Amino acid sequence: MEYTDTKDTLNLLHKTIRKVSEDIENFKFNTAISQLMICVNTLTDQTNISKDTLQTLTILISPFAPHLAEEIRCNILGNDFSIFTKATRPIYDENLLTEDTIKIAVQFNGKVR
Numbered sequence: 001m002e003y004t005d006t007k008d009t010l011n012l013l014h015k016t017i018r019k020v021s022e023d024i025e026n027f028k029f030n031t032a033i034s035q036l037m038i039c040v041n042t043l044t045d046q047t048n049i050s051k052d053t054l055q056t057l058t059i060l061i062s063p064f065a066p067h068l069a070e071e072i073r074c075n076i077l078g079n080d081f082s083i084f085t086k087a088t089r090p091i092y093d094e095n096l097l098t099e100d101t102i103k104i105a106v107q108f109n110g111k112v113r
Contacts, residue, residue, distance in 0.1 A: 003048040003049060003050045003051075004048075004050060005049065005050045005052075005053055006046075007096075007100075009043070009046065009049070009053065010096050011096055011097065011098075011099070012038075012039055012042055012043075013039065013053055013056060013057075013096075014092040014093055014096040014097055015035075015092075015097060016035050016036065016038075016039040016057075016060065017056070017060065017090045017091070017092040018092040018097065019031070019032065019035040020032045020035055020036060020060050021089065021092070023035070024063065029064070032064075033064055036057075036060060036061060036064070039057065040057070043057070051077060054072075054077060055073070055077060055079075056090045058072050058073045058077070058083060059083060059087050059088075059089065059090055060090065062083050062084070062087075066083075066084070069083055070082060070083055070084075073087075
């Protein structure tokens with residue numbers, strides 16, 4: 001069965017790609033791992049996730065947990081090649097980073113509305 005990702009899932013995935021890529025370049029590994037945890041926790045709550053999203057996530061995880069990423073990619077996702085030989089770093093899409101709605105907190109007489 002082929003699943004498709006929602007717009008929110010793609011938005012989160014591309015934000016994660018951007019954040020992890022920038023953090024690795026700037027040697028901010030703790031915040032890169034934090035963003036990966038946010039992404040994984042959000043994806044865990046969803047029922048349908050596409051195989052492409054999982055493939056991208058394994059590539060992002062690979063610098064921090066190479067053995068886990070390799071096991072997921074080969075044994076669970078069914079790829080017959082190593083993540084370190086043919087996989088390329090994902091590139092984020094600027095168009096998928098935009099938000100449709102913004103929440104603004106308004107306060108009247110000391111009460112948030």
